[in-house]
Each structure stands twice: as C-alpha cells, then as structure tokens.
Amino acid sequence: MDTLMSLADGFAIALTWHNLMLALLGCFLGTIMGALPGLGPSNGVAILIPLAFTLGLGATPSLILLTSVYYGAMYGGRISSILLNIPGDEPAMMTCLDGYPMAKKGMAGQALSLSGVASFVGAFFATWGLIFLAPQLVKIALLFGPAEYFALFALAFMTLGGVSSTNQAKSAFAAALGLGLAMIGVDTQTGVPRFTFGEVHLYDGLDFLVAIVGLFALSEVFIFLEHRHGNADGNAEKIRVGRLTPPLSMLKETTPTMARSTVLGFLAGVLPGAGASLGSFISYSFEKRLVDKDGKTFGKGDPRGVAAPEAGNNAAAGGALVPMLALGVPGSGTTAVLLAVLLSLNITPGPLLFSQNPDVVWGLIAALFIANIMLLAMNIPMIGLFTRVLMVPPRILMPIVAMVSFVGIYGISGSSFDLLVMIGFGVMGWVLRKLDVPLVPIILGTLLGNSMENNLRRAISIDNGDWFTLIDSPLSITLWLIAIIGFILPLIIGRKVKAKMHGPRDEEGSIAD
Template sequence: MDTLNYLIDGFGVALAPHNLMFALMGAFLGTLIGALPGLGPANGVAILIPLAFTLGLRPETALIMLTAVYAGAMYGGRISSILLNIPGDEPAMMTCLDGYPMARQGRAAEALAISAVASFIGSLIATVGLILLAPLLARFALTFGAAEYFALFVLAFATLGGITGKNPVKTILAAALGLMIATVGIDLSTGVQRFTFGTLELYEGVDFIIAIVGLFAVSELLVFIEEKAGAGREMIRVNKLSLKWKDIREILPTSFRGGVIGFISGVLPGAGASLGSFISYTLEKKILGSKNRFGEGDSRGVAAPEAGNNGASSGALVPMLTLGVPGSGTTAVLLAMLISFNITPGPLMFTQNADVVWGVIAALLIGNFLLLVLNIPLVGVFVKLLSVPPMYLLPMVTMVAFVGIYSISHSPVDLYFMVAFGVAGYFLRKLEIPLVPVILGMLLGPEMEKNLRHAMQISDGDWMVLWSSPLSITLWAIAIAGLVLPVIVGPILRRRMKAGAQPD
C-alpha cells in the first residue's frame, strides 16, 4: 500500500507541466541521438547533462529529462539498425538481423512500428518490475554495514566486464585509472593534499561532470575527425505504414517474453542490455522452432531483441537507485548527475529523496506512452536526420557541451580540463580501453574509501572485518565469480553472438 501511495505522489511530480515538458523534450532528443550510429544512450546522456545545469533544473526535473533521453535513445537505436543495417548502439545489433531484411522487402515502416510497439511493451514490463522490486531491495540494503558496502563496491567493479564487453585486463586498468583520479584533492579525513601539485583548482578534486563530457563528447568528435566520415548514407525508402492488428497480435507473446528476460538482465549487475537483447532473440528462435523465419525478415525477430534491450534499460535503474551501483554504462552517467546534485543513490534515497525516486519512476511510465506516440508518426523526421552529414551534427553537439560546462562554473580552467579528458578519452579508445570503468572509478572511489576506513576504525584495523558476515562473504563470492566468469564464458558468448548474426 505504501508503494501505491508513493507512486501516486510520484505521478504528482511527473505530471507537473514543466516536468512533463522536459520529459517530452528528453524523449524526442533521446530518439534523435539513438538514431545516430555510434552515439548511443551513454553519450547522449553525457552530452545533455550540462544542459540540465545551464537551465538550472531541479534534481527531479533533471533526472526525469535525462531518464527520458536514456529511454528515447534505446528506442532510437533501432532506426539506423533497420534502415542502414548499422546498429545505433551495441544492444541494437540483434535488431539488424531481421529489421534490415524487412526494410529490403519494402516493409521498413512496418519494421519500425513493430519495434516501437515491442520497445514499449518491454520497457513497460520492466518499469512495473522496478516499482515492485526496488522498494524491497532498498529495505534489504538498509541492513548493510561498512564492510558489506565495501564488498558491494568491489562487486560493482568485478562485474564491469559484462557492462563494457571488453578485455577484462583493460577493464581493470580503466577502473584503476578512475580510482586514481578519485583520490585527487584534499583528503577530508586527514586534510592532506593528494596529487594536487600545488594547483588550486585541484584542491576539491576532479569534477566528474567535466570528465564525463570530455571522455564521451569531445573524444567522439576527435574520433570522427580522424575517420573523416563526411557524408550521410543512402537509406532505404520508408513506405507508407500499413500495420494491421494481426501483425501486433503476432508479436505480443514475443514482446512479453523479451521484456521479462530484458528486465532480469538489467537488474543483474554487469549483464546489461546487450545480453538481454541476445538472449531474447536466441530464446525466441528456439521457442518458435521451425515456425520462425528469423534472419529472413520475421517481425518477431525484430520484436524480441527490442523488447529485451528496452526491458534491460529500465531494469538497470534498479541497482542504481537502490544500491548506488549502476547496472549499465548509461546508469553510471546518471549516477554522476545525481551525485553532482548532492543526492546519494542507495536505500536512504527512498526516504530522504522520495520525490525524486518516485517522480522518475512515474515519469518512466508516462515516458513510455510519450515515446510510443512520438515514434510512430514522427519516424519520417528521425529518418531524415540520418541523411544529414555528421560533419555538421557532431561539431554542434560538441559546442553544446562546451557552453554547458562553462555555464556551470564560468571557469576557463574547466574547459581546459574537459579538452584534456577528451584527448585522454581519444587515446583510451584507440587502445580499446573502455571509458565507463574510468567514470565508475571516479564515482564510487570516494564512497568505497570512506566505507573501507569506517570498517577499519570499527574493527581497530582488523582486515578480517571485511568478510566477517555471511552477507559480505556472499558478495565477495559473487564478485570473484563476476571477475572470473567473463574470462571463461565471454569468448564463448561472443562466438555464439557472431554465429547468431549470420542468417540461417
């Protein structure tokens, strides 16, 4: 009953005219960003964070807008997958398998509409799951002590391989780099300067908003300049939509199954939307057996991965809101935005900032309907955007980032730091070192250090306190499994995904 009351209060926040306006704007911008190959939801949210500060938005309004951007980008990723056979981001890869063949058969509008409906169903199922599961997990997390929280942070880093899908050694190096950056500044416990080199601007540490925009937005521009991808791509023509009720009825069971699988994948730290999309597609292929035409333009082959990846995107909010541990790269960026508003995600957030949490959850429900309404009639607008050369789009996006960062502090030094992080991000990407672990190390490092010190003070320096309770031992065991399993299972999974990407 308390959950229902909180949700009603959340609708009161989400339905405020200004919040509704920013949710609509976020959904539209997110779909545009998702449609552009290579940008993806993490980049989209990172680029628009400065806009939240520039406009002076309240925490709940900013989070509602950026969550709508996140959901919209997950929707938008299907547009380039279906029309260009180029995934907007990694989770949309499986949509190419049947979406592009449908478009080649003159059914592009049908494929886009089916993917929008499946995305809506998957996201709706996951949002309901978020409503039911998040309060229970938050109450459970209140039993955590300093040692358990430290073990939880270790678990977050151990499962990063699942989020990034990269080389585990490079992932660990990136996380270590982020933890090193997190130690810059004056130690609040001892007052000792750490790695400031006498620079006044570093006394308060490195602002992770500057780091995020530099690593994602500026490095994206540098990579583009190197590749010189100047011209837009020729697209398949979108026919007039002629979707019938029997077409929707055919994909309903597939979408419901994909939504459930995606939600479970999103809740599991490190699993993410890519896994949800892959499992939804392959499982549906097995369930349908000889009745499917997967790889040849089967509408259910579009619905399954779309429901899976959108279910996972909402599911990834569960560990972020309840435990302060992001379930995906994009939720790591959202976590940074919350911390910048002096809001600490975790179980206490559900009591101390209930308006923010439940406002966002209610906005997710509303946003799903907004996205469904936007995506079907405005497909033509999003399609035309793909024909605009990136040489015009990316500089404009980067200019928004520069103006946004400067508007936060009015300090030219912050712009220098942002450019420095952009150059560093460019070289990290060339070395195929993932950027998300760097950000996560910066975000979780201070809290991880604080809990470690607290545990040491309580135990009078006895390290055994870190694994003295059944809960902490369980978390350590899961962390070790999360670190070891990707090394063993990862290559097998990647081989199967590549095999699944080939039409039968």
C-alpha cells in the first residue's frame, strides 16, 4: 500500500502543466531522435542534458524531460526499421526482420500501429515491474558497505563487456580508459592534483557531460563525414503507410507474444550490462523458437515478429532503470547517460535516493506512465509526420546536431577549453568505434570512477589497510563471483550469441542503446 501512496504523490508532482509540457516535448523530440538513423536514445539524451541543465530546470523536471526522450526514442526507433529496413537505433534492429517484410506487403501502417501498441504494453508493465522490484533491491543494497559497493562497481564493468562488444579485452580496455579519465583532477581525499600536468582547467576533473556529448554525438558527425553520407535514406515513393489501425484479430493473436516478450525484456533489462538491444534480441529469438519452429513465417512479415522485439526492447528500457535507480549502477548506455543527469543535478542514485529524494523517484516513475500514454496517443495519429522527418537529409541534420552539442557544452562552462576537450573526445570516439571498442564502458568509467575509488579507500581504511577486507563478507564474495562468471561466461558461450546479435548491424558498431 505504501508503494501506491508514494506513486500517488509522484503523480501529484508530475501532473503540473509545466511538467506535462516537458513530458510532451520530450516524447516528441525523443520519437524524432529515435526515428532518425544516426541519432539514438543515448546521443539524443546526451545532447539534451547540457541544455536541460543550463536552462535551470530543477531535478524532477529535467528528469521528466530526459526520460520522456529516452522512452520516446525507444518508440521511435521502430519507424525507420519498418519503413526503410534501417534501424533508427540499435534496439530496433530486430524489428527490421519482420517489420520491413510487413511493410513490403502493404501493411506498413498496421505494423507501425501494432508495434506502437506492443511498445506501450512492454513499457507499461515494465514500469510496474520497476515500482515493485526497485524497493526490494534497495533493501538488499542497504546492507552494502564500501567493500560491497566496490565489488558491485567491478561487477557492473565486468558484465557490461559480455554484451556490449564482441571482444572482451576491448571492453576491459574501454572501462579502464574511462576510469583513468575519471582520475584526472584533484584527489578528493588528500587534495593532491593527479594527472593534471599543471593545466589549471583540469584541476576540477573532466566534466563527464563533455565526454558523453563528444563521444556519442560528435563521433556520429565524423562517421557521417567519413562516408559523405549526406542524403536521406528514405524517399517519398517508397514510404506508403496504408491502414493505420491493426485489426482486432491481429492484436488478439499477438497478445500472448507481447506478454512473454515483456517479461523476458524486463528481465534482460534488469541484468547488469544488458540493455534494450539484448531485450529485443532475446524476445525475438525466444518467440521465434516457440511459435515458429520450422521458420515458416518469421522473417517474412509475421506480426508476432514485430510485436515481440518491440515489447521486449521497451520492457528492457524500463527494466534497465531498476539497477540505475536502486543501486546507482546503470546497466546500459542510455541509463548511464541518465545517471550523468542525476549526478550533474547533485543527486546520488542508490538506496538512499528512495528515502532522501522520494519526490524525484516517484515523480520520475509517474512521468514514465504519463510519457507512455502520451507516446501511444502521439504515435498512432502522428505517424505521417514522423515518417516525413525521416526525409530530412543528414547533411542538414548533422551540422545541427554538432552545433547544438557545442551550444550545450558552452552554455555550462562558457569556456573554449571544454569545447576543445569535447572535440578531442569526438575524435577519440570515432577512432574507437572504428576499432570496435564499445563506448558505454568509457562513459560508465568516467561516471563511476571517483565513487569506485572512494569506496575502495574507505573499505580499506576502515580495516586499517587490510586489502583482504574486499572479500571479507559473504555478500561481497557473491558479488565478486557473479562478476567473474559474468566476465568469463561470454568468453565461452558468448561468441555465438553475439555473432548472431551483431550480425545485422552496421560495421561502425553503433552505440548500444
């Protein structure tokens, strides 16, 4: 009952005109960003953080805006998958497999609205899952001391590699690189400068927002420049939408699919290191194995093949918020970016968030429900508008992305130095993407580096310099075991799954959800 009361309070916070307008704006922008190939949820949210920040929005309104963008992008990704056979973002990859064949059969409108409904179902029930699971996780997390936290951070990094890259060594490299970047600046405990090389600008450390926007948004601009990919992928003749409502029989047929995929997607989202891409992948392959054993209909425009990945990826998007809010350890790229939002608003996520800032948590959860309903309402009638957005050529869009990134970062600090650092990160992001090094562990490293180190030092100081304190409690031993299994398991069985999952994606290794 407590939970429901808190939720009601959350709605009281979220249901102001100001917040509703922000949610609406976020949903709209998010859908567009999700739909446009090249702009996914992580860069969409990344570009908007500095803006929300410089506009002086409070904690709850900024979170409402940015999570609406997050959910919106999850909805939007399917549009170009279905109409153009090009995933708008990585989680929407699996939707191409059956969505595009459906569109070719002249059922594009039905595929779009069905996937809209599936997205709604996935996200709606995942939000309920978040409400009930997060407080349970908080109860466990309250038992954590510094040693357990250190193990938990290690677990996050070690399991992240399992899905985010095809090469475990490269994820480890990325994580270490991110952690190393976080070390720059004055050491918080002893006050000595580290890795600053006498540069005064570096004493405060690198602003992780600068790193995020550079790595995600600017590197995308370089990728487009490299290929001189300036024209829109869509053209007006190719896109014929047709009937916009799914027949009732189709909804009925796909209901069990949606239910199963929601559960699977949610679980995939909660797991550390796995994001929405894995959610949609698991849902699709499970559904295929279950209802289409001989491979007759899947891949040829089966509505269930559209509903499964969409319900799965949206459920995973909700599930990924569970560890982010309850433990402060994000499991996917976009939730890492959302963690950056919280940190830059001076809110530390984790178990204490629920007791110290209940307004933020429950306002956010209420906002998720509101955004979800808005998205469903927006997506079916406005599909025509969104398909037209797909025709904006990247040669116009990409400069806007670059310029808005510069505006946002300049707005925070007003210094050219930060802009130069951002360009540096953009170049680094481009090179690393060429080399198939995942960017998400880098971001996670810069975000969590300092608190990981603080926990390590606190744990050892408490025990008078005894390093074995790190593996001193059953809880931390369990966490280390999961971490080690999570790191080794993908080495053994992961290759096959990953090869399948990464098969249809573009070679640049786009950013995981």
